[in-house]
Amino acid sequence: MGIVKGTDMSLKFRLAASFVGLFAIVLCMFAGTTYVTLSQKDDGLVINLAGRQRMLSQKMTKEVLLFMQNGADASKAQVKKTGQIFSGTLRALSRSGKAPLTLNINGPTVHIPAPNEAIKKQLQNVDAQWNIYSKMVDNILSGSKAVSPESLSDNSLHLLKEMNKAVVMMQSDAEGKIKMLTLIQVGFTILSALAVILVLFMVHTKITKPLDRLRLYAKSVADGNLDAEISGEYSAELLALKNAIALMVKKIGETIAEAVEKGDLAEANSRRAELALADAKEKQEEVEALLAAMKDGAENAGAISNDVFQSIGELAAQVEQVNRGVDIQRDRITETATAMEEMNCTVLEVAQNASNAAESAGQSKEHAQTGAEGVDRAIGSIDKIYKRIMGLKETMGDLGKQADSIGHIMNMITDIADQTNLLALNAAIEAARAGEAGRGFAVVADEVRKLAEKTMDATKEVGDAVSGIQKNAKENIQAVELAAEDIIKSTDAASESGGLMDSIISIVDETAGQIQSIAAASEQQSATSEEINRAVGDVSTVASETAEGMATSAQTLKDISDNVEKLNSIVQSLGHLESR
Structure with a gap:
């Protein structure tokens, strides 16, 4: 970076002193x-x-x-x-x-x-x-x-x-x-x-060369090299200009790095939220299919259970008349009890799976909430970036004002050079009046006029360099304003994403409630199946005691056998649903 010399005289004072000295020499x-x-x-x-x-x-x-x-x-x-x-x-x-x-x-x-x-x-x-x-x-x-x-x-x-x-x-x-x-x-x-x-050397070393180095540095930054450094020595107004440009580039680099980091974080959170949403939708579809199948199975199982109870009632009425076939009836009842136990296990597994699905839905809700919080943090970070960019805009505005002050100095130099040129012209006129005796003075006056013109040309070049810096500062201000508009658009998009994440959380929360209801219904169905199993055991005991009555109820046993087959089919379908 450039060497700082804070005790140097200002450029305005130096230039004014130089031209006052030159004017004093000409006057003497x-x-x-x-x-x-x-x-x-x-x-x-x-x-x-x-x-x-x-x-x-x-x-x-x-x-x-x-x-x-x-x-x-x-x-x-x-x-x-x-x-x-x-x-x-x-x-x-x-x-x-x-x-x-x-x-x-x-x-x-x-x-x-x-x-x-x-x-x-x-x-x-x-x-x-x-x-x-x-x-x-x-x-x-x-x-x-x-x-x-x-x-x-x-x-x-x-x-x-x-x-x-x-x-x-x-x-x-x-x-x-x-x-x-x-x-x-x-x-x-x-x-x-x-x-x-001496004046030209001072202008060259203290103004022209530093401005040229600043121009090269600004061009390097404009080409994308934010790590470029400002070389050389600077003093007075140009030192302040150099520090302002370096601070501006530093803030631009920090802002870009922070924006990239926040953008990556927001993108990662968005991807995780999308994955969680897709997984939640998939779980929701599976649970809905499972709920539909279990609903149908529960309705069929209820109808079959009613038929079984009716058949058992008929067997109880005929217990005293039926004695043959007790062993066959006992076997069928035993098979029925086994099937009910298997159905009970299946229902328990369904309830457990529903509980797991509810837990997964809760985790999806947590992930969605985390994603929403990430979006909120991204919105806050983007707002900070917007404030920093607006501060950078003000800094660049100050830079433009400092460049304008240098332009005023250049105007003063031009005025002094014009006055020197006019003084040289007046001296040439007086020398012409003096005739032969003033010829040597006329030559000197002409040389002073030429030096004043050279000074005006050098001042014009410095003015052109300052105009270039002012143009670059205005272009950077416009770029910062466009970046601020883009950040506002990013904030709106992030806010919209936050709204979508809130909707996802509501949907996942509703899905989790439905899954918990399914789990509760499955547990209730398991308890009902347990009661049926106990009732079948009681029926088996009664059937053993009333073997004679069972002989006359062959048709009823046939109906029971058909119903048991239907029940087995339902259990098998539940088994298929479980495997899914």
Whole structure:
């Protein structure tokens, strides 16, 4: 079975923390890029204006030299105009402020941000050199001949060198910002890639693989292997899902085993009840036949006994007249007594057999009652199975709810991935606005968008797996409901069998009462036969004393002989019934 880790963080917390971390990385990268980009916004303009200062210094020198040649007022005005543009631009570069955007002093201006300390210090050197140069120009414009063209050119060259140093420093500062932007983008890109790889690894190990193992386990159980085991490690919601599935399969196995056992027991009890019923019917038929035969025999024996008593009465009336044939009469009477004794034995055996049949009927009744009790127990067991299956249905419903909660988590992951994708798109738009400087950031934003799309694809696969589990849970619930309906039908059938067993018990009980009545009648008939036997003995004694009267009653003896033969036939028929 899977290894339990009850202290793991929930999947919802892990996924939320992962995507919040990824979002924080992207946000930090965006903030850093925005900061560097904003700091670079005026670098190109500043470098261009600083480069223009180099050109203005040389332009101004040429204009001063031209003035020195022609002394024209126009040349003088042009020198002053160029000096104003150079001075205003230098002041804005050094201290921040507005600088002329064109060579027209009255034209549009642009705000220049304050430089860093190193550039500011270099611009101060430029300003000092400009003060020297501008004084020389002022002297020349005022008509002084103290400044030679060579001196002017040398100072102009010094001013150009100092300004060129400032431009180089500005360019180096701009390149440093670009390098820092590149490092920020590369660093955060690597960090984002590592974070995405970590998230994908966590999703694969903590969600995708466990869900795939659960899918294989569910398929194995669906194929009939209830002894299958869930392998691997699980945590948080998936651990609860794994335990719920394992408990569900365990209860299904126990329920099926118990149902099979109870079904076998009910079937065995039913077979025993059917055998007992068949045996009882057979005994009932034999007893009914025996009762009919004994009834006929009893009626014939009663008629013959009446005839014998009448013949003996005639012999008693003629006892004084009959003397011959006493020995023959004695023999016949002796034979009659023997036959009556045999009939008495036969009747006793019939009574004993009837008692045995009554005992067998009682045993059949006990077996039928046992079968009815077995049916009642089967009904109780089936009812317990029905309750357990309904409990299993509720457990499977809880399983479906847990799978739905995982689906909600997947929806949250999809929403986060959509937001990440939208953020990457916004970052790409901002990078496009930044132009060439934002190209590297655009590449990073595109990679983040691709990683977000991969995350959405992985989330979709997890969602499909969860949908499969939900579908299997619904199918199992439907199967449990069908099993519950079958158990209800089994309960109805068992109840009907219990009613039939009660009817069998009533029939067997009635049969046992009839057999006991037969036994009582047979015992009464045996007592009557005993009395007849004693009467025949008395007749034999009287016949011995009245031998002379017997001679005249030959016809009567003949009638007695015929009746005795009939009695023998009846006894023989009773003997045949006994053998049956």
